[in-house]
Amino acid sequence: MxxxxxxxxxxxxxxxxxxxxxxxxxxxxxxxxxxxxxxxxxxxxxxxxxxxxxxxxxxxxxxxxxxxxxxxxxxxxxxxxxxxxxxxxxxxxxxxxxxxxxxxxxxxxxxxxxxxxxxxxxxxxxxxxxxxxxxxxxxxxxxxxxxxxxxxxxxxxxxxxxxxxxxxxxxxxxxxxxxxxxxxxxxxxxxxxxxxxxxxxxxxxxxxxxxxxxxxxxxxxxxSMHRTLHVHTLNNQKAREILTHQGYTSSPLPDGSLELPDEPAISHPEKVSALLASKGLPPVKIALDEEDLEHFFFRIIKNHHEQS
Amino acid sequence: MKEIKAALWMEILKVRRTKIFPISVYFFIFIGIMMGFLMFVARHPEIANRSATISTKTSFLPGSDWNAFFDLMIQLVLTLGVIGSGIITSWNFGREFSDRTVKDLLSLPVPRSTIVLSKLIILFVWNILLSICFVVTAIISGLLLQVPGWSGTALTPFLVTFMMCVIFNSLLITPVALIASAGRGYMLPISFIILILIFTQLLFVGLPDLTFWFPWALPALFSGVAGEALPSPGYISYLIFILTILAGLFGTIAWWRYTDHR
Structure with missing residues (x-):
């Protein structure tokens, strides 16, 4: 070899x-x-x-x-x-x-x-x-x-x-x-x-x-690094109801904005934006957040610890 | 051949650039001058009487002529040679570990055994050079201070004995190299040299029959300075001496070759 x-x-x-x-x-x-x-x-x-x-x-x-x-x-x-x-x-x-x-x-x-x-x-x-x-x-x-x-x-x-x-x-x-x-x-x-x-x-x-x-x-x-879509509207609670109704998973963040971890939302943030706009809640902020490399490194190590 | 030339070049450069090299040369020259001065004082006891310390130092001299001077030089090189060769060997090997430069000498086209060998060759030559500095300075100072009883015929056997003692001492650096390598620094080999000096003195004073078995006693036995009570060394003494040198040499090479360099 x-x-x-x-x-x-x-x-x-x-x-x-x-x-x-x-x-x-x-x-x-x-x-x-x-x-x-x-x-x-x-x-x-x-x-x-x-x-x-x-x-x-x-x-x-x-x-x-x-x-x-x-x-x-x-x-x-x-x-x-x-x-x-x-x-x-x-x-x-x-x-x-x-x-x-x-x-x-x-x-x-x-x-x-x-x-x-x-x-x-x-x-x-x-x-x-x-x-x-x-x-x-x-x-x-x-x-x-x-x-x-x-x-x-x-x-x-x-x-x-x-x-x-x-x-x-x-x-x-x-x-x-x-x-x-x-x-x-x-x-x-x-x-x-x-x-x-x-x-x-x-x-x-x-x-x-x-x-x-x-x-x-x-x-x-x-x-394989974690990616999430962050959405902020004028009414995040209502926006969450709309998204859940359309099959998106979301969770609120401490600042009130929403985090969408699923692949459909990450791959097509424009669809999420269009959906919310059509319901009268256009996002004031929408961003794709990628996991920091160092966090990713520590997560792998942590997962290894948990597995072993 | 290329490998040993490269390694020798490196060792010579390192020795030339270090402060310990000129310091060691000046020190041995100084001791040579002091020997001449001591003989001068021995001839003029009125100077010594003014100083209790100098008087004590000169009182052990067997005489004040060239024969006594030659004996004194041999006695001194027996002790000074062990200390000098021990210190420079401790420095040469120990510094590679304390300066952490050894790791860059391990994965090279030049074998580790060649690096060790080149160090030992340079140390051997360095030690001979120091002894020559000492003896030449001492003889010149003796001539200048007009030590009586100069004899050209006595010079040759003295120089032969002197140089043989120097060579014996210079060969005994291999166990020091091993201890400096295994101890990864200066402290252990220098402690070892001190211990060897004390042990040699104790043997000669307390257990003279055992001196034949102790390699560091061979130069003194060979020189005859220990007196007629102790005969010349026998084959066993030489055999033990050679085995000690070889054990130090191959031990050092094996240590560099096989130990974990963390």
Missing amino acids: IGDVIRTENLTKHYGEIHAVETVNLQIKQGEIYGFLGLNGAGKTTTIRMLLGMIRPTRGEAFLYGEKVDPGNTDLWNRVGHLVEIPYSYPELTVLENLEIFRRLRLLKDRDVVTEVMDRLHLGRYRNMKARNLSHGNAQRLGIARALIHHPGLLILDEPANGLDPAGIVQVRELLTDLARSHGVTIFISSHILGEISRFATRIGIIHEGKLIRESEVGQLKR
Whole structure:
């Protein structure tokens, strides 16, 4: 199954009584941007460290490009770039020297790759600045630069947006999207912010308490978010009677307006509007409300708790 | 070969850029100068009489000529070498964990064993360099302060013994590297070095028969500074010494290779 760039089979890690990761099965194809979502302590970093051979699974296996992940399989890392948690660089070395170290450790002959990656991450003006003097955001950029220096086919990134300002977040998002779309780079990116990750990921996996509780395409995920039609008229009580008479389900909200959760109302709000207008109660406000992504994330986690 | 060259380049750059490197060199040079000064005071007891502390320090010297000076240098390098090599090893390995840079050295085309090996090579060379700084400075200061009884023929056997002691001490960094890696920082290996020094002293004073079994006592036994009461080390001592170094080396490599890097 070389078709999958990342594949895990029952990947499990236990620390004594703590089940950090439990039977996680992943299959990620080339060019995908896979958002790995979970709260702090959900098992994201442990999974990533197992994918990178830093932690041995208690049970199960991980494969990258069809090859089993093992610390001895060093050739594998020529094709993989990574960033694990907060990137730490050698504080007494400059940005240039920190990157030069990794150019050499990755056995890259082309010296220009260092300048190229610095320019790409807007680090050129800091090239001679010691890493200890970098801002948090630039230290993060340096970590991302290290991950990209060898033009890897697979990027495994653990919360790369940490510490970046809004402009930096957009820049990294655009960079990653370009790498995936234009260069076919596969990206496995963890985050605890669904709103951010869903902007550019093609597929999302949600991990909670070590278990992969949901996996779907981003479009499908968005479709399964709760949507409701909110209607406000000059007489909401009467409007509710009219709607109920026509077969619509509605419930009053604290501000007196009505909430219609059914698909016919959501799909055709113009019909609801026309109905109420024909009865002399044209809506003063009618709006389709979509569930906030973060609420959706928490609802999935809550549902998982209730089911288990 | 490319891998070890890349790893060595990295280690040399890190050592060159750190403050601990020049500090360690200056410290060993300073100790060398102080040795010459101590011999000078031994020759001129009227200076020492003015200071109780200096007087005490010079009172243990076996004499004030070059033979006594050579003995003093060997005695000092036996202790200073363990401390110096221990501290720089603790720093080199421990900093990767305390600075949290180790995680970026694990998933690379360069094997982890090569990273460990390059660190040990650099530390070995660094330790030899420090000892050379010490001995050259001490000899120059001895010549400048005109320590009597200079003999070119005595210099060669002294240098051979001195360098052998330095090499023995420099090889004993591998268990320190293992403890620094397993302890993920500086504290545990530095505590280990202190414990080793105390234990070595206790063995020589209290249980001299057991010194043959203790690898950190080998340099002192080899040098003969412990006196004629203790003969030269036997095959068993060398075997235990080699096994200790190998255990430290392969233990460190295995630790980097097989442990969970959380």
